[in-house]
Amino acid sequence: MDLAVVVVIQILYAVASLALISIGLAIIFGMMGVINFAHGEFLMMGGYAFILSYNAGVNFWIAMLVVAPVTIAVIGVVVERLIIRHLYGRVIETVLATWGLSLFLIGLAATVLGYHQKGVNPPFGTIRIGAYQEGGYTFFVIFVTLALMAALYVGFKYTRWGLIARGTMQNAQMASGIGVNVDRVYATTFGIGAALSGLAGAILAPIAGVLPEIGVTYVVKAFITVIGGGAVALAGTGAASSLFGAVSQAVTFLSRPVVGEVALLVVAIVLLRLLPLGITGRYFRRGL
Amino acid sequence: MSRNALGLWTMGVLSLVLVFGVPAIVETFALIDFTLFIAMAILSLSLAFVWGFGGILCFGQSAFFGLGAYTYAVAVINMGESTVPILLGILLPVILALVLGYFMFYGRVSDVYLAVITLAVSLVFYYLIGASAGEEYKIGSARLGGYNGMPSVPPINVPGDPSAAVEYEALYVPAAVLLAVVYFGLRALLASDFGRVLVSIRENEARTELLGYDARRIKTVALAIGAGIAGLSGVLFCAWGAYVSPTVFSLVFTAQIIMWILVGGLGTLTGAILGCVLIQYLATWLGETKIADVNIVLGAIFVAIVLLVPSGFVPMFARLGDTLTRRRGEAGS
Known part of the structure; x- marks a missing residue:
């Protein structure tokens, strides 16, 4: 019985962390049709922003939940202005350009910060479940992911900004015709996606640590989850990460992580x- | 003489120089370096063909390359003679490509989705071979060795005579000949009916199918040809260094292959060779001199090319050359 509970928690955690690392990429892909291959490096920079500011004396939660997303949002907007903007509508070219950016950022991080792994201890200690122990931080990750998905759903569905963003996504020309500043919507969307990536990187930093190359381990999973989910950002990420996370965690239990x-x-x-x-190419097509 | 014929003659002369001239003037040590560049140039040609002419954005060219390298390593350790292992190193990637091609093209998977599948395939190899570290993971007498790779892979030998090894600088001439064979072979293929249909599929798949060609079959065959060439390159790479490790399947290596093509230009074979040599040389040079981090420089070049020279350097210079000659022609008349 205890084992069953632990297994369920682990599977939930696998699904949540997959959704967490993918959601920023998914929003950018779903809303703008852009694949940001430097996504992994956004996560990496989020992790660094969190750990460096925490080590500099900033409060743990402010460093994680405010400093990291805001820093990466700013970087994201700059990247959108300098690179992405020139490549709208050309998916393959954006993949290639951002892939180059990803190499660049890895090199930059390695030069500035060195190749040593940085980390902090996760808070909350452990929780006993019968004969087993589970890190309290695991529950925190699951909870934050759920909260984030809910907030995004509400934001896109019920706010004025969400309405404009969805309208622009459906028909950019029409939106522009009725007075929406499409450029700004794209820049903001990209910034939000980047902020989510930075936040995800910060949240996972206490578990995974941070290294200049850590993005490589994130980006493929996120990329596959987003493409597997399809163009509908939230429903797609939810469905794909549930499927992939559950399968990979269940198989890990039966054999080994590889x-x-x-x-x-x-x-x-x-x-x-x-x-x-x-998935959303066929199901949940009218989702969000 | 037409530009095409001129280009063909130029490349013919250049390949003679490459095979006969270079070994005469270059030092042994440099010749060994050149051999690696040649092996990589063959890999670059394989993706130039599949992506530039077939329009198939394959992020898994490294899977074929790595499979060729590992097949050669395992087979030659077991057999002690290199002729059959070389052929296997080409054949296995071809079979993988046929299976993958059937799976993808007959399922009408395209574009970025195709890129994801091919990327996922090469990462499956990366994880599986990386996890093969234990004593129990061996094929015949060849231990796979996990992330440590397989050291001491025997060199290529003269067919039928395992004692006559072709290694170090001696590998250069056969490699250069193979590069020339692959290059002119691909040119001939592209000039044939098959090549023309392939290019027309790249331009407009629906229209080509309406003319009665089976795009799915042709793309599968093209992928398989590219895979065979990549496998050959993997064999050369493995025999050159007597070593292979799972990094050949990694994302970083895949990015490099794509970059060679982008630098040289999509849709040219010459550009693929130039782009490959240029980037490889730059990376080696940066690694030795430590002027700047390799990733920073390569990444910046990557971004700059996509933004500023999206067609790549060879097509850009070709166009520039055309404009100049036309101007001169106009001025003369």
Whole structure:
């Protein structure tokens, strides 16, 4: 019984962390049709922003929940102005340009901060479940992810800004025709996506640590989750990360972590063969 | 003489220089470096063909390359003779490509989705081979060695005579000949009916299908040809360094191959070779002199090319050359 509870918690955690690392990328892809391959480095920089400001004496929660997302949002807006803006409508070119950016940022981080791994201890200690122990921080990650998804849903569905953003996504020309500043909507959306990536990087930093190259481990999973989910950002990420996270965590339990990673990739390959436009290409098409 | 014929003659002369001239004037040490560049140039050609002419954005070219390298390593350790392992190193990637091609093209997967699938395939190899560190993971007498890779892979030998090894600087001439064979082979292929249909699929798949060609079959075959060439390159790479490790399947390596093509220009074979040599040379030079972090420089070049020279350098200079000659022609008449 205790084991079953632990297994369920672990699977929930796998799903939540997958959704957390993917959501920033998903919003940018779903809203703007742009694949940001430097996404992993946004997470990496979020992690650094958090750890460096925490070490400099900023309060733990402010460093994580405010400093990291705001810093990365600013960087995101700059990247949008300098690079992404010139490549709208050309998915492959944006992938390539941001891939170059990702190399650049890895090199920059390595030069400035060095190759040593930085980390902080996760708060909350451990919680006993019968004969097992579970880190309290695990629950925090699951909770934050749920809260974030809910906030995004409300933001896009019920606010004036969300309405404008969705309208621009559906038909940018029409939106522009009725007086929406499309450029600004794109820049803001990209900034929000970047902020979410920075936040995700900061939240995962106590667990995974931060290294200049850590983005590489995030970006492929996020990329696969987002493409597997399809163009509808929230529903797609939710569905794809539930599927991939559950499968990979379940397989990890039955054998070992590597086989879990491989299972995730194999499921993604088969999924894209069956649903070439991702899950939301067929289901939840009217979702958000 | 047309530009095409001129280009063909130029490349013919250049490849003769590459095969016969370079070994005569270059030092042994540099020749060994050149051999690696040649192996990489063959890999670059394979993606130039698949992506530039087939329009198939394959993020998994490194999977074919790595599979070729590992196949050669495992087979040659077991057999002790290199002829069959070389052929296997080409054949296995071809089979993988046929299976993948059937899976993707017959399922009408395209674009960025295709990129994800091919990327995922090469990462599956990365994880699986990386996890093969234990004593129990061996094929015949060859231990896979996990992330440490497989050291001491025997060199290529003269067919039928395992004692006559072709290694170090001696590998240069066969490699250069192979590069020339692959280059002219691809040019011939592109000039054939098959090549023309392939390019027309890249331009407009629906229209080509309406003319009665089976785009799915042709793209599968093109992917398989590219995979065979990438496999050959992997074999050369593995025999050159007597070593192979899972990094050949990594994301960083994949990015590098794509960058060679972008620098040289999409849709040219010559550009793929130039781009590859240029970037490889730059990376080696930066690594030795430590002037700046390799990633910063390569990343900045990558971004700059996509933004400023999206067609790549060779097509840009070709256009520039055309404009100049036309101006001169006008001035003369």
